[in-house]
Amino acid sequence: MNLLLVAPILLPMLTAALCLLAWKSVRVQRWLGVAGSAALLASALALFAEVHGRGIAVSHAGEWAAPFGITLAADLLGALMVVLGGIVGLMVAVYSLGSIDEGRERFGFHPLVQILLMGVCGAFLTGDLFNLYVWFEVLLMASFVLTALGGERAQMEGAIKYVTLNLVSSAIFLAALGLLYGLTHSLNMADVSLRLAKLNYPALENLLAVLFFIAFGIKAAVFPLFFWLPASYHTMPVSVSALFAGLLTKVGVYALIRVFTLVFRDDVEFIKELMLVVACLTMAVGVLGAVAQMEMRRILSFHIVSQIGYMIIGLALMTPLALAGTVFYLAHHIIVKTNLFLVSGAVARATGSFELKKVGGLYAAQPGLALLFLIPALSLAGIPPLSGFWGKYILVKAGLESGQVVLVVAALAVSVFTMISMMKIWSEAFWKPHPLGLTPAPVGLLNGPIAAMAAMTLLIGFGVEPMMQLAQRSAQQLLDPQNYIQAVLEARK
Amino acid sequence: MNTVMALLIGMLYASGMYMVLRRSMVKLIIGLALLSHAANLLIFTMATLRRDRPPLIDEGETALAAPYADPVPQALILTAIVIGFAVSAFAAIMIYRVYQTTGTDDLDQLHTTDS
Numbered sequence: 001m002n003l004l005l006v007a008p009i010l011l012p013m014l015t016a017a018l019c020l021l022a023w024k025s026v027r028v029q030r031w032l033g034v035a036g037s038a039a040l041l042a043s044a045l046a047l048f049a050e051v052h053g054r055g056i057a058v059s060h061a062g063e064w065a066a067p068f069g070i071t072l073a074a075d076l077l078g079a080l081m082v083v084l085g086g087i088v089g090l091m092v093a094v095y096s097l098g099s100i101d102e103g104r105e106r107f108g109f110h111p112l113v114q115i116l117l118m119g120v121c122g123a124f125l126t127g128d129l130f131n132l133y134v135w136f137e138v139l140l141m142a143s144f145v146l147t148a149l150g151g152e153r154a155q156m157e158g159a160i161k162y163v164t165l166n167l168v169s170s171a172i173f174l175a176a177l178g179l180l181y182g183l184t185h186s187l188n189m190a191d192v193s194l195r196l197a198k199l200n201y202p203a204l205e206n207l208l209a210v211l212f213f214i215a216f217g218i219k220a221a222v223f224p225l226f227f228w229l230p231a232s233y234h235t236m237p238v239s240v241s242a243l244f245a246g247l248l249t250k251v252g253v254y255a256l257i258r259v260f261t262l263v264f265r266d267d268v269e270f271i272k273e274l275m276l277v278v279a280c281l282t283m284a285v286g287v288l289g290a291v292a293q294m295e296m297r298r299i300l301s302f303h304i305v306s307q308i309g310y311m312i313i314g315l316a317l318m319t320p321l322a323l324a325g326t327v328f329y330l331a332h333h334i335i336v337k338t339n340l341f342l343v344s345g346a347v348a349r350a351t352g353s354f355e356l357k358k359v360g361g362l363y364a365a366q367p368g369l370a371l372l373f374l375i376p377a378l379s380l381a382g383i384p385p386l387s388g389f390w391g392k393y394i395l396v397k398a399g400l401e402s403g404q405v406v407l408v409v410a411a412l413a414v415s416v417f418t419m420i421s422m423m424k425i426w427s428e429a430f431w432k433p434h435p436l437g438l439t440p441a442p443v444g445l446l447n448g449p450i451a452a453m454a455a456m457t458l459l460i461g462f463g464v465e466p467m468m469q470l471a472q473r474s475a476q477q478l479l480d481p482q483n484y485i486q487a488v489l490e491a492r493k
Numbered sequence: 494m495n496t497v498m499a500l501l502i503g504m505l506y507a508s509g510m511y512m513v514l515r516r517s518m519v520k521l522i523i524g525l526a527l528l529s530h531a532a533n534l535l536i537f538t539m540a541t542l543r544r545d546r547p548p549l550i551d552e553g554e555t556a557l558a559a560p561y562a563d564p565v566p567q568a569l570i571l572t573a574i575v576i577g578f579a580v581s582a583f584a585a586i587m588i589y590r591v592y593q594t595t596g597t598d599d600l601d602q603l604h605t606t607d608s
Contacts, residue, residue: 178536
């Protein structure tokens with residue numbers, strides 16, 4: 001049993017249990033939440049160092065060798081995602097100290113966040129398809145309760161859409177699992193990959209690929225399956241929205257990457273074409289939806305959809321450079337998008353509203369916060385030298401190398417529209433005077449996580465070389481899954 | 494047996510989808526439950542439906558002979574049923590809360606958060 005692999009799952013579970021024991025004391029729960037998330041980040045970094053230095057880490061539950069036991073495996077992508085999960089978890093835990101209301105804290109906000117993190121880390125680390133389903137359900141259950149916690153009218157409306165679409169997605173995932181098991185008699189991803197390669201049922205394989213694409217596509221919010229996201233993300237408290245925006249759709253993207261690089265490798269040309277079209281439409285529809293909105297969190301929610309399109313581009317092109325672009329974009333996007341949601345919460349705290357018409361005057365009152373907004377906002381739009389520019393640059397270059405001119409034009413046009421949205425928030429919330437002439441209130445502690453995540457954006461932007469090397473190495477691992485398969489099937493410890 | 498199961502699963506999927514698309518919240522929950530039952534039965538059918546072939550290795554053999562009732566999918570369904578039960582329980586309470594806060598059972602009335 002490799003403790004490094006189990007720790008990112010065990011630590012949040014332990015923290016959640018401790019939080020439940022301290023049910024009556026909100027203060028204890030708060031600090032447990034922060035300490036638990038910090039421990040998760042530390043263990044994720046240790047795992048990442050191990051995987052980076054010594055290659056793919058594998059552990060089998062109960063020493064049952066693959067394909068019989070449940071496998072936990074971390075390659076560079078999985079380890080990187082766990083680190084990002086730890087970062088988002090810690091930032092949101094600290095941000096919640098100053099932003100979440102006591103009513104929600106009394107009804108289990110802190111343990112739920114930890115259970116969500118456990119589900120997310122489990123999904124990133126598992127090497128077994130059915131286990132992936134179970135982790136999805138764990139994180140969904142926690143997210144359902146977090147969505148509905150508080151019981152405001154808008155929240156309940158958002159919750160019913162969120163819950164329904166995610167349950168439909170789970171049912172499709174489960175059906176696809178059943179059919180895949182019937183075809184291959186295995187659920188271990190590495191083993192399934194080997195067995196599928198030996199079979200020759202192109203029709204069934206394409207059907208399964210499409211089922212998996214739909215199931216994960218709903219979770220990742222790609223066109224035309226994204227409508228639950230902009231209908232629900234803006235109804236929750238900012239801490240919850242930021243956590244979801246950073247991690248949940250990205251779990252869907254991660255699952256897509258894993259399944260379409262490891263399990264379905266050949267015979268799925270059909271799905272590649274489909275992905276290209278879906279990527280284009282996801283980018284375009286998401287960004288156009290955002291242009292029409294005048295509420296900060298709605299704008300940001302539509303941008304999540306739009307940015308998912310960029311990540312699908314790399315997966316659809318499936319060249320080393322394109323896949324590296326997807327990995328880079330994932331890392332950049334998780335940091336930037338979480339941060340933008342945190343900023344929107346700070347703006348609402350300072351001026352009292354999320355509606356752009358009702359806020360203003362922040363640049364004059366708090367130039368520091370304005371600067372902290374500009375860093376992730378410009379990065380999202382892709383202004384050099386920030387992290388988003390490099391992500392888009394890599395994907396556009398990969399697109400041109402594959403001769404996908406339409407895709408490249410769409411990607412560039414979408415980033416112009418992204419810029420328009422960000423400038424809309426800038427000019428309304430920061431530049432124009434407050435419509436009622438009020439002076440924005442200070443936001444105090446909320447600045448901490450925002451500044452830390454802005455610093456990470458700058459770090460990725462200026463330190464693009466090591467980050468790019470990391471992305472390329474993990475793309476290499478994804479495109480040549482033999483190492484992964486060997487590591488899983490031959491690990492005896 | 495396989496034909497019967499195929500028809501049954503198909504009917505469950507069809508009626509589940511139909512119920513999910515109705516306007517009433519209660520029917521939505523029933524539809525979701527039907528969908529998960531359909532998926533469970535689908536996995537069950539994948540395990541080869543035979544009564545006379547338990548997954549036991551015959552004396553003198555070292556491996557299972559080909560048609561046998563695979564126990565793994567049944568274990569999977571057990572897990573899926575437990576998860577489905579928890580999710581249904583949560584969903585039932587949630588629609589009750591939605592009904593309490595919004596005062597309606599009609600999904601078409603819940604459009605204030607759409608964009």
